[in-house]
Amino acid sequence: MGRYTGPSCKLCRREGEKLFLKGTRCLTEKCAIERKAYVPGQHGPSPGRRRRVSEYSKQLREKQKVKRAYGMSESQFRSTFDRARQLPGVAGENLLVALELRLDNIVYRMGFAASRKGARQLVRHRHVEVNGKIVDVPSYQVRPKEVVGVTEKSREQASVRASLEALSRGAPVSWIAIDTKQVSGTVTERPTRDAIPIVAQEQLIVELYSK
Numbered sequence: 001m002g003r004y005t006g007p008s009c010k011l012c013r014r015e016g017e018k019l020f021l022k023g024t025r026c027l028t029e030k031c032a033i034e035r036k037a038y039v040p041g042q043h044g045p046s047p048g049r050r051r052r053v054s055e056y057s058k059q060l061r062e063k064q065k066v067k068r069a070y071g072m073s074e075s076q077f078r079s080t081f082d083r084a085r086q087l088p089g090v091a092g093e094n095l096l097v098a099l100e101l102r103l104d105n106i107v108y109r110m111g112f113a114a115s116r117k118g119a120r121q122l123v124r125h126r127h128v129e130v131n132g133k134i135v136d137v138p139s140y141q142v143r144p145k146e147v148v149g150v151t152e153k154s155r156e157q158a159s160v161r162a163s164l165e166a167l168s169r170g171a172p173v174s175w176i177a178i179d180t181k182q183v184s185g186t187v188t189e190r191p192t193r194d195a196i197p198i199v200a201q202e203q204l205i206v207e208l209y210s211k
Contacts, residue, residue, distance in 0.1 A: 101190075127160075
């Protein structure tokens with residue numbers, strides 16, 4: 001199955017929380033979660049008694065939430081998990097670290113794009129470089145001490161400047177150092193679970209894929 005190309009806001013409504021798929025719009029009253037806090041397909045909140053949620057459903061929804069937040073297909077997400085599971089340490093934490101160190105996510109965390117989708121587009125269109133060399137693979141795993149930046153000819157792009165000026169997500173994460181003048185940043189260290197700003201129960205994903 002290919003990448004989802006439908007309305008992004010429906011994904012947030014289905015998961016019942018903001019996934020920040022549309023950048024600054026998610027912080028305004030136009031956000032779909034603010035206006036329609038119920039799953040797509042319903043005409044208002046579902047009346048009557050709530051249906052019992054199974055353990056499998058909880059696991060599936062958690063996987064879908066994280067996968068959609070990072071904008072990945074099922075095959076990409078599963079292969080990332082399989083690699084993370086082979087590493088020493090806790091599988092769920094390894095998965096989130098691997099997701100955070102994707103190049104498109106790093107560009108997003110550094111504030112060079114308003115959303116991960118926008119960051120992925122910057123990478124694919126060859127506007128991003130790592131250690132001075134252009135890298136156009138969104139899934140590239142950025143290593144500690146590597147410098148990620150927007151190429152010199154692309155630094156004045158309206159979308160890049162607007163994202164930097166908006167500061168829509170507040171202060172950057174602790175494991176990234178940013179030079180806004182050079183439109184670049186450095187991954188200072190491998191992030192720990194506590195330093196990853198995503199609300200997720202990653203153990204549920206591990207349980208789902210371990211069936």
